[in-house]
Amino acid sequence: MTAPVISVTHGVVGYDGRPVLRDVSLTVTAGEVVAVLGANGSGKSTLIRAALGLVPLTAGAVELFGTPLRRFRQWRRIGYVPQRLGAGGGVPATVGEVVASGRLARRGVLRPPGRADREAVEAALRAVGLADRTADPVATLSGGQQQRTLIARALAGRPELLVLDEPTAGVDAASQEAFATALRDFVADGGTVLLVAHELGPLRPLISRAVVVHEGGICHDGPVPEPAGHHAEPDHDHVHPHGPDEPAGLWSS
Amino acid sequence: MELFQYPYMQRALIGALIIGLAAPALGIYLVQRRLTLIGDGIGHVALTGVGAGLLLNRSPVLVAVIVATLGAITIELVRARGRTSGDLALALLFYGGIAGGVMLVGLSDATSANLNAYLFGSLTTISPQDLITIAVLGVAVGVTMLALRPALFAVCHDEEYARVSGLPVRTLNLLLAVATAVTVTIAMRAVGVLLISALMVVPVATAQQVTRGFRSTMTAAMALGLFAAGSGVWVAATADTAPGASVVLLAIASFLVVALAAAGWRRLRRRATPAGTPAPEPHEVVLR
DSSP: OOOOSEEEEEEEEEETTEEEEEEEEEEEOTTOEEEEEEOTTSSHHHHHHHHTTSSOOSEEEEEETTEEGGGOOOGGGEEEEOSSOOOTTSOOOBHHHHHHGGGHHHHOSSSOOOHHHHHHHHHHHHHTTOGGGTTSBGGGSOHHHHHHHHHHHHHHTOOSEEEEESTTTTOOHHHHHHHHHHHHHHHHTTOEEEEEESOOGGGGGGOSEEEEEETTEEEEEESOOOOOGGGGSTTOOEEEOOOOOOOOOSSOO | OGGGGSHHHHHHHHHHHHHHHHHHHHHHHHHHTTOTTHHHHHHHHHHHHHHHHHHHTSOHHHHHHHHHHHHHHHHHHHHHHOSTHHHHHHHHHHHHHHHHHHHHHHHSSOOHHHHHHHHHOOGGGOOHHHHHHHHHHHHHHHHHHHHTHHHHHHHHHOHHHHHHTTOOHHHHHHHHHHHHHHHHHHHHHHHOGGGHHHHHHHHHHHHTTTOOSHHHHHHHHHHHHHHHHHHHHHHHHHHTOOHHHHHHHHHHHHHHHHHHHHHHHHHHHHHHSTTOSOOOOOOSEEEO
8 A cells, every 4th residue: 555645643733832733633645635624714724734844733743655744855746736826026927937936846946947847837827728828927817817827836847746725715717617627637647636625616526535624623524515504505705804924024025 | 438448447337237237136036025125234234344354454345245144144044933023133133233334444444435435335446356256256146046046936936835846945045145145245335335225126126117027027127237337337437426326326217217108108008908908807705
């Protein structure tokens, strides 16, 4: 049996002494499409950020592809899609330039981009339906198109595992469909997916397992639960109280 | 033009051109990270190095490079640890830097004219050794910024993504900090500690009025920096003005011209196509 793609065992995370995750264990095996569900502030984003080493664990352990996080170096096997595009400092960047960043994990810092890199960027943009926007500044795109740009950036590295943080939050219907298609193709090619979502929408048929996080613990791990209450209504209005942003460091954007 | 027959004017021009190219090549990353004023801060620290150099009778530029680099690394380490105390630590470093510089210059045999040369630039007193230092360090910064553009772009654009890509984020951040210190120190001779940020930031601000991508912004900013440095030295030589101030004022003048022209062009285009570009789709999520 092969090692799990992601394995979090008894993970504990706290911000400033306030526990966000308490004793959480999660295993994702190759080929699975796992959705992490939960209310805002439940700790679901923290769970996947901890799995990627973006948030330090105060206790417990993380293994990626069978290697402890501290010694893990094969980052090209992972494609990460953050919740939204950083605002940046106002220096324009084209869609193509942002997506090209996705090749760095494969290419390394020193090697200049070659033909394989350009082809992978083009293929990734085609997969999310943005091939005609390559030369446009990302700032001129809609929220959904920016989200698709970030997914293309992750796909450009040809990863085995996609980790997505709320990929469908605030995304228009056309982008959600384009995104579901791209994800379906990725899964059909044998890819593994771990995604955080508030609601699944057109992704629902793709999900093989759902994990529900509630108050820092996992309260459900199994089939996708049926939507309940007002969430079951097709067009209910979502109000997302986003948590305060982390303090911006001097050298961070 | 006959002024440029004198070697000191040739050195002034070459020095200014190298700095005009290197400063925006670095500055674009600082602008992207919203660190446009970090150059000023590191300039303050570099002044202590100048004072130490004058006091010890060593090359003030070289000592300033070392001191500013140490300062920049300290700032980066404070940032990486990052909490609110970082802000205070930076203030201490900056004011300590300028106060230390003024005191050390006072202790040395140097006159206030020496101090002014570093505060406001003194291109025409660049010695051949100074020019070699400027050339070597300026070319090193420019080449590094160009060669590592994909990685530095990724780190400045989205640091968390860069970390998950396995990029050596800490090393790249330190590299950027050191390059800032080096650029500040060599630019100090051209435009002075108090005007350094202008040459790193203003050409970038000008370029991004009309460019669409990162690479085109960088290219245009370097061209604008080259233009401001060259024409600034020429104006200073013909009109007998301060070179540093002339370079910076020309850079700001280019910004105003380009910004106004770009705004006018956009208005013309909007009138030509009344439909304009479609409005962005409304968000489906209400941010509270």
